[in-house]
Amino acid sequence: MSTPITDLAQLPPAFEKAMNSGNLDEVLNLLAPGAVMRTVTGETVTGQALRDYAAGSIAGKAQLSNGPSRIVAGDGIAFVTEEWTLEITTPDGNRKKATGASANVARLGEDGTWRYAILNPLGTA
Template sequence: MSTPITDPAQLPPAFEKAMNSGDLNAVLSLLAPGAVMRTVTGESVTGQALRDYTAGSIAGNAQLSNGPSRVVAGDDIAFITEEWTMEVTTPDGNRKKATGTTANVARRGQDGGWRMAVLNPLGTA
């Protein structure tokens, strides 16, 4: 990410664009240091495991579609929810589709840019 995202509502479309373009570094640039993600299987991943999980989605030609976002922001933290659909090809060659409602937390960094700190595609499920 060359220019920091200055509005947390811009994160979901930026994430969608980076994922759909297959650009792992662009996706990872949208994550705060120490970011954690709850995967669609319920496992929590961070660090190298989060990188590997994201790389696996990209390798499966993941195509993400986000609905309208709802953002509540204050000072340096924001809560973001949205409907999403993702299609990905699994290692066995089958195309799978998943849907859900996110419950994500973004954090503003020292550079003034917003990044995802907690990614929870399963929301409250």
């Protein structure tokens, strides 16, 4: 079990670290119940589909690098943006690199832990 993220500024680096270490449980622990993600292909996933998507990224030896985060927070909800680079091995064995700017929403749980509720690596696109 990971250390609860009580400092919102630590959420983006914790997500990067969990993804890069290949720890699916850590990645999922940083997501709020009912979290939703818009994938880089534009598909929206939640629940088991979100778990499968994260597992697929880990299976592809994903390496995520986040730029500085910009955070606007108030009353238990936050808007988190940042530039990112992701390298991943595709099922055909090729290593691919993608970049973008995310627009994510984090929520403060009743337990005092910040988690992502909405992940949108495509930002406003």
